[in-house]
Amino acid sequence: MTDHRSTVRAAIARVAPEIDPDTIADDEQFRDDAGLDSMDFLNVLAAIAERTGVEVPESDYPQVTTIAALASYIDAHTEQGADTG
């Protein structure tokens, strides 16, 4: 089972090229600490959807506010699908 945290960090790097994703700790809040705004967050989710096929509905936004949370959310929703890691 691949570790999706790198997938999330890759997504962040694509969306916000001027941020070094390695400097964002796993449990750091996307919005406030890392400085991603709503458009950046939406683009991260779009990148994740594109890479992993996992669509995070708006209602689940509160569950995916950190890299670790988003990574485990992806894990949880890809068990059924093929591993595209």
Place this chain on the structure above:
Amino acid sequence: MTDTAASTVELRMPALGADMTEGRIVEWLVEPGDHVDRGEIVAVVETDKADIEIEVFRAATIGRFLVEPGEVVPVGTPIAELEATARGAAPDEAPEAEEAPSATEVEPEDAAEAPAGRETPTPHATHVTSPLVRHLAEQHRVDIAHVHGTGPGGRVTRSDVEHAASTIPAPSPAPSREPSREPSREPAQAPGGRPRVTPRARRLAEEAGIPGERLGDLATNGRPVTGADVLDAGREARGPQVPDVDPMRRRIAELMARSWREIPHYHLERRLDVGDLLDRLRSLNEQRSVADRILPAAVLLAGVAAAAQGVAECNGWWRDDRFHAADHVDIGVVLSLRSGGVIVPTIANADELDVDAMMGRLREIVERARRGRLRGSDLAEASITVTNLGDQGADAVFGVIHPPQVALVGLGAVRDDVWADGDSVRVARTVRASLSGDHRATDGLTGSVFLAEMNRALDRLLREETP
């Protein structure tokens, strides 16, 4: 020879060569009272090259000597007086007009320069500008029609064109190939001798605000510091791949300072209840993939666009002391960049975009701004500007208008707030929308109409959106 009295004529020291400025009488060959014919030799003059005999050009009787042999006098100095002898039917020469200035009043150098004598060049009715001046004007991209001619008869001269060319506003600060006109300041002397820095490096350093004394340490293995070195240094200081905002930073700083100096701002605020709108959006986004979801900002922008279209007095520019309405609604969207500084790309014809299209345009400009790859069209002139710092949690923002626009809309963060409905009170999700207006162009009433129009537009958008 010029006359002073009707018959007395002055003999003057003649110019006997291209570069002769003075002469010395060696000897007089005649005596006062002698009669001389035209062409007769009357004296010998010593010049720096040789002794030369001088003649009279008309028959006359020698009068007083005004200069003694041995005396050096400038060319044109009266050296003797002669009594002109009336000759035959016609006088040898028509007596010249009385006011003829004698040669002495004209310094020999002037004499060598401009021909002396009484003539003043009559105003010459030449065409207004010479081909050379027209050619020069073309070169300096100066429109001759608007140049004030200081030449005789209002003629436009070469210096008029050059003066007009020098007052054309300097090209925009963005570094253009044309070297800027003001002389570059000489950088401070580096300690221990002057570092070798190329002219291009000096220019780029000055534009990037890198102090002269720091230039020296940009040199690598003894080679002179080049433009490339300065650009690299600038990039490192700003971190990788970050679009070079420095010039933009400087330009916006100037813009804001000018705005604050020139524009008499007034500020209005209105709280908007966006609860229903957000619910509506959520249910809409539920059926959509992440890529097609719509953010509240897009809807709010659509609201501003509709208001700007409705209240034209807020959508345009203040130039030459009067308001010019814009034909379209082109919204400047203030985006803050993580590396510091802001960038204001434009969404053109915003009033013609539905919410989806608005969201698409917003996503594009944010993405391009992040990568520093904004296109020319993105930076077209906006007719109104919106600043939306809501994300970073500010409740309300009262922005500075971007001249020459006349209005700026500020949108605060979505907040749960106490909202009174008649006598009942509830918690509502609200956004505080503000309008900064230019009091020269509009007044408070128009501003508040704008905010009201924006509110109505949001309601309308709420109802029109079909799932």
Place this chain on the structure above:
Amino acid sequence: MSTMTGRTAMRAAMQAALQADERVFLMGEDVGRYGGCFAVSTGLLDEFGPDRIRDTPLSESAFVGAGIGAAMGGMRPIVEIMTANFSLLALDQIVNNAATLRHMSAGQCGVPLVIRTTTGGGRQLAAQHSHSFDGWYAHIPGIKVVAPGTIADFRWMLGPALADPDPVIVFEHGGLYGVEGDVPDTDPGVPLDRAVVRRPGTDLTIITFGGTLPTCLSAAETLATDGIDAEVIDLRSLRPLDDATIMDSVARTHRAIVVDEGWRSVGLSGEVSARIVEQVFYELDAPVGRVATAEVPLPYPRHLEQAALPSVDGVVEAARAAVQGDVARMAIPGRR
């Protein structure tokens, strides 16, 4: 498009001009029966007759002066001075009459004359037959000076020169008469006073003309192998100089060298360098380099002559120095 040598191209140009305009005639030493010292006018006597292809006595001042007089009289003469070396004997007529009459007479006399002459060294003709005086003539207001560097220009430069109402001197490098090149069948219409970028590049600009153009193009190929992308500009017109094309290029590459077969001191390369410093100083990342003939009368032996003339290696070395900003090495006067 066809390929031909420099002399064939110039002969075709004169032939076309003689056919097209009966005011045109050719005058010079051995241009008729002998067919031209460099065989450029071979065959023209048979086609156009002795009245329009006129062999002259060895009297440069007289036949150049006669060319000026005939131009004043309404003809469009082509006067061939066998080599630039002998043009010194006609310098007084060229400077004090051809270049001066229009201005001195306030526009009453024009001198629509073309003087063609062969220039340059490299053919072991020794000092008196190898001079390059293009720079001298480019100093004189009132005449125009052009130098074809490509075979196409050998074909298509004469037309506009003859059409020009003022005197034009065409310096044809002797080394190019035997060189083959592509020539378009119709006039490409490049204005007489326009320089042309013969090889686009980004790292530096090599500015040259006439006989040294091939040298610079091969130097650019050598430079390309070690990663230096050189832009080569063919000036074509030495008076007036096409400042716009020069400055546009240097503003892009930020480095420039000028290659001129004349001598360095008080030469044309100095003039081009001065204009670059005056107009795009703040675009420069290196001093403007110059590659010129060593300041000696050209020696007869081949190895010495080649050592004196601008060479591919000389251009390559100067280009490298400019790009690496090695100021010291660039300052070597004359020596490769």
Place this chain on the structure above:
Amino acid sequence: MTRPTAETRAEALRAMVLVRRFEERCAQLYQETKIHGFLHLYVGEEAVAAGTMPALDPADNVVGTYREHGHALLRGVPAGAVMAEMFGRVDGCSGGRGGSMHLFDTARHFYGGNAIVGGGLPLAVGLALADRMKDRPAITACFFGEGAVAEGEFHESMNLAALWNLPVLFCCENNLYAMGTALDRSEANTDLSLRAASYGMPAWPVDGMDVEAVAATAERAVAYVRNSGGPAFLEFRTYRFRAHSMYDPELYRDKSEVATWRGRDPIDLLVERMVEAGQADPDVRAQVEAEVDAEIDAAVEFAEASPLEDPDELLTHVYADVSADGGT
């Protein structure tokens, strides 16, 4: 050959007096610093121009030297235009740009003075070549001093004109002195007509002080050139009464020589002949001088009223198109 009549003599007299008084006025104006630079006066040699110019047709070309005021005036260039040129004014015959040594009037086919000794000879050959190639019946009269004979261009031009059989009338005004060098101190063979003949063209020596001798010979030479199409050479033996130019102490010749030549003043010679023939009364010279002086006064006023050229025009006429040189 037309017989000299009272009328032609009166015209010749007026022509010579016009040039004489014009040149003397120039000397005075130069000393009053109204004329600058170099000034070479034709006083004493008037008969040459007065005799040759009437023999030429309007379409014939004339090429002169720096001592060309007389030639220009008698070729028909207005005195005002010549004087304005001396003053460096816009209405001068060369726009004020040429000055005394570079008078131009191409409408009258007067292709200038030329300050380079011998400089004009090749031009004359070229003008004749153009006329020949365009089948025009015109001839080109080229005036030069005996000093030019020492220039290579003299030999090259005479040879080329003879070789190509071109209609050039070479008019050598032999006034014995090339500036400060007498002819016999610069030429191995001082018989210029003999030398000219060596180029295979007819050559006539003429008494340059006798305007009627000049006119007769000039007519014959012009007719020969026009009919044969080939060149001819005239050597006018004449003398300049004043210095080479305004700055010449005349150390190279003695006063007695000047006096003897002044004794053969071409104007006096003609007046004597007219008086003897009852064609004029003794003070005819004073009368003609008075008329001529009025004309010269008007010329001076015209020159003084003419403006200076606007410095902005400096770069015009360097090329036909003012921007051809990039205006640098």
